[in-house]
Amino acid sequence: MDGDRRYSEKSARYYKQAGLRAIVKNIPEHKQASVVRILLERYHPDILVITGHDAMLKNNTDKNNIYNYRNSRYFINTVKEARKWASSSEELVIFAGACQSYFEALINAGADFASSPGRILIDFVDPLIVAQKVALTDISKYISIGDIESSLTSGSQGISGTIVRGKKCDFNK
Numbered sequence: 001m002d003g004d005r006r007y008s009e010k011s012a013r014y015y016k017q018a019g020l021r022a023i024v025k026n027i028p029e030h031k032q033a034s035v036v037r038i039l040l041e042r043y044h045p046d047i048l049v050i051t052g053h054d055a056m057l058k059n060n061t062d063k064n065n066i067y068n069y070r071n072s073r074y075f076i077n078t079v080k081e082a083r084k085w086a087s088s089s090e091e092l093v094i095f096a097g098a099c100q101s102y103f104e105a106l107i108n109a110g111a112d113f114a115s116s117p118g119r120i121l122i123d124f125v126d127p128l129i130v131a132q133k134v135a136l137t138d139i140s141k142y143i144s145i146g147d148i149e150s151s152l153t154s155g156s157q158g159i160s161g162t163i164v165r166g167k168k169c170d171f172n173k
Helices: 003-019 029-043 072-085 103-109 126-136 146-153
Strands: 047-050 093-096
Touching: 003 126, 029 047, 029 072, 047 072, 047 126, 072 093, 072 103, 093 126, 126 146
Parallel strands: 047 093
Antiparallel strands: none
16 A cells, blocks of 8 residues: 555556566555555455655654654554454564654554654665565565665665565475
8 A cells, every 4th residue: 555646656567577466556644544454355465565655744853752743643553453454474464654654653553564763764665675575585484674674775774674474485395
């Protein structure tokens, strides 16, 4: 889910070029929590990317106040709704956030990977790289942000997260 139509279209092209089967929906940030459950029940994904636009509001220096962020509260609520559907990363790996998002609150809400621990602007492709790496890592292996970090434009200040099991199944083994 992406709150920006242009980035939704770019994301769909990225996933297609990567050879991944992805469903990309353009949904405004403030509506994402109300539709995520419907989409999860319809498509049963292994990986969910919740993104769009975010920012710390001008003249606000308290990074631990949810009201100092443009859209973080919407991403947090969407993660919480998704975790009601799938309580663990074994069922659903979640990436959440955008530029300058409230990283700690996103992780506490249940995201496995999130932006932006350094409250920096991130490249729109970084969440897609995380999703791609998880999708293409064998289910018998685990992946951490350390395995992805060198591929990210924003680095560890833009994206961080936990350790999750890959989602690629090779039925020919």
